Structures are given as C-alpha cells and as structure tokens.
Amino acid sequence: MLPMIYGLRDHERYVYHYTKLSTARDYILKNRSLRLGSFANTNDPMESKDWTFNLSTRKGIDLGQYDFEKTSRWLSAALKSKTRLLCFSLDRPPLSGDHTKDIFSRGLAKPRMWAQYGDTHAGVCLVLDRAKLVEAVKATYQGVIHMCGPVQYNDQSFIRSLDPHEFMIDVDQLEALGPPGYVGAHLKAHYKTLFFSNLLDWRDELEWRIVVFAETDGDLFLPIEESLAGVIHGASTLRKDSESLFELTDSWNVEHMGLIWNNSAPWYDLGSASWSASDRAIQARLAKGGNR
Numbered sequence: 001m002l003p004m005i006y007g008l009r010d011h012e013r014y015v016y017h018y019t020k021l022s023t024a025r026d027y028i029l030k031n032r033s034l035r036l037g038s039f040a041n042t043n044d045p046m047e048s049k050d051w052t053f054n055l056s057t058r059k060g061i062d063l064g065q066y067d068f069e070k071t072s073r074w075l076s077a078a079l080k081s082k083t084r085l086l087c088f089s090l091d092r093p094p095l096s097g098d099h100t101k102d103i104f105s106r107g108l109a110k111p112r113m114w115a116q117y118g119d120t121h122a123g124v125c126l127v128l129d130r131a132k133l134v135e136a137v138k139a140t141y142q143g144v145i146h147m148c149g150p151v152q153y154n155d156q157s158f159i160r161s162l163d164p165h166e167f168m169i170d171v172d173q174l175e176a177l178g179p180p181g182y183v184g185a186h187l188k189a190h191y192k193t194l195f196f197s198n199l200l201d202w203r204d205e206l207e208w209r210i211v212v213f214a215e216t217d218g219d220l221f222l223p224i225e226e227s228l229a230g231v232i233h234g235a236s237t238l239r240k241d242s243e244s245l246f247e248l249t250d251s252w253n254v255e256h257m258g259l260i261w262n263n264s265a266p267w268y269d270l271g272s273a274s275w276s277a278s279d280r281a282i283q284a285r286l287a288k289g290g291n292r
Contacts, residue, residue, distance in 0.1 A: 005257065141214070
C-alpha cells in the first residue's frame with residue numbers, strides 16, 4: 001500500500017514539487033537535493049520586479065535629504081538579492097482517506113501545475129514528507145534566517161494607507177539602526193506579506209514555501225534524502241525516461257506511480273506493476289536468468 005495515495009487523511013503530511021524530468025534526473029535525484037533559486041528570478045512580476053517603497057517619519061526628520069528613488073531601489077535589492085526560494089503545492093483539506101474521491105484535492109494531481117511546471121505533463125511531481133523536509137531546513141540552515149509556511153492569497157492594491165506597511169520605510173528606525181540593521185528589522189516585521197503572499201489568481205496552486213536569507217550570490221541546495229517519499233510520473237512522460245529515474249532511486253526508499261487521464265479526469269496508473277520497486281527487482285532478476 002502506498003501511503004502517499006491510500007488512506008491519507010492528513011492534508012499536511014506531504015508537499016509536492018513539480019519539475020521537468022531532465023531536471024529531476026540530472027540534478028535533483030542524482031544529487032539528492034533541491035535547489036533554492038533567487039526570489040528575484042521567479043516568473044511572477046509581483047516578486048521579480050523591483051518593489052517601490054515610500055518613506056515616513058514620526059519624529060519630523062527632514063525627508064527631503066533622502067533620494068526617494070535611490071532609497072527605494074536600495075531596500076528592494078537588499079531584501080531580494082539574498083533571498084532564496086523553494087516552492088511546493090499542498091493538498092486541499094479535508095481529505096477523507098478515500099483515494100477515489102480525494103484525487104481532485106491532491107497536490108500531486110493539479111492539471112495547471114502539471115502544464116506549467118511539470119513540462120506539460122511530461123515531467124514529474126516529487127512527493128516529500130513535510131515534517132522531515134522542515135527538519136532538513138533547520139539542520140542545513142542553522143544560524144541563517146529561514147522560514148517555511150503556506151502562501152496567503154489576497155488582492156492587495158498598490159494604494160495603501162498612511163499607516164506602516166511592508167512598502168513603507170521607517171526613516172526613524174533606518175537612522176537609528178543603520179542600513180544593514182534596518183534590512184533585518186524590516187524583514188522581521190513584514191516577511192509574511194513580502195514573501196508569503198500572492199494575488200488571488202494564484203490561489204489554486206495552494207503554495208507552500210521555503211525561504212532562506214543568506215549572504216551569498218549563488219544558489220543554495222537542500223538535502224531531500226530523508227524527506228522524499230515518492231515520484232509521480234506525468235501522463236505524457238515517456239517510459240524510457242521513467243526507467244532512468246528508477247535506476248536513480250532503487251537503492252533509495254522512494255515509491256513511484258504514474259498519473260493518467262481517463263475520461264477527462266486524473267487517475268493513478270494502478271494497473272501497472274512496473275511502478276513497484278519489488279516487481280522491478282523480480283523482472284530484473286528474470287531478465288538476467290535468475291530464479292530468486
């Protein structure tokens with residue numbers, strides 16, 4: 001029985017990462033790690049474009065001494081340039097435990113995600129144990145600011161009130177803390193709205209994120225050897241490509257399953273024994289002339 005499919009009631013147990021098969025084969029499964037990419041390089045203009053900040057003061061500081069545009073560009077770059085991001089999907093609650101009814105609520109069976117991130121159904125969806133993944137984050141990024149959590153969806157206008165918000169620079173605090181100290185303070189106060197929010201149009205992704213703020217210009221990598229529970233193969237994934245992933249995971253406790261489409265609905269390829277590691281091992285022995 002596959003726990004990632006059968007009898008699942010805990011909608012928080014797994015998170016799901018869609019990717020191209022070549023990326024899974026040549027990097028993720030080969031190196032047993034996921035890459036955290038630059039926040040500024042996402043495909044969402046809400047995140048990739050420069051943020052514009054206003055300036056405010058409660059102490060009557062002369063704001064005329066500041067170049068508003070330059071100060072805004074500085075904080076936008078300071079917050080984004082060191083931010084690394086890893087994105088997943090979630091199951092939609094509640095789950096009944098009946099896999100025949102729950103599939104439309106599963107994070108591994110999202111048609112839009114397969115089309116957009118899973119190489120038009122020719123890629124894979126990695127199934128990861130969320131608790132184990134969080135433990136890996138804590139162990140890997142000790143001493144580094146890191147956060148994990150779901151994205152909140154809200155259509156927030158660029159027109160804001162005069163009250164403090166994530167796109168307002170507190171000049172009083174900036175002068176008291178200095179630029180490096182202020183970046184950390186602003187991040188601590190507004191990280192949820194800056195890095196864990198998105199517009200309502202994205203809400204069906206049910207996104208869950210890992211965000212790491214590191215003093216590096218390169219990518220970061222997160223080990224997944226303990227957290228990877230399964231690999232779901234897309235409906236258009238070629239058999240030979242699937243077999244290349246088997247070879248990478250047969251020594252690893254990872255389950256495989258195909259996702260097919262039947263009468264316009266997603267379904268598991270439960271009729272194929274080739275997804276079972278034990279059955280593949282038997283077939284391999286038989287191919288070599290073995291009898292055990």
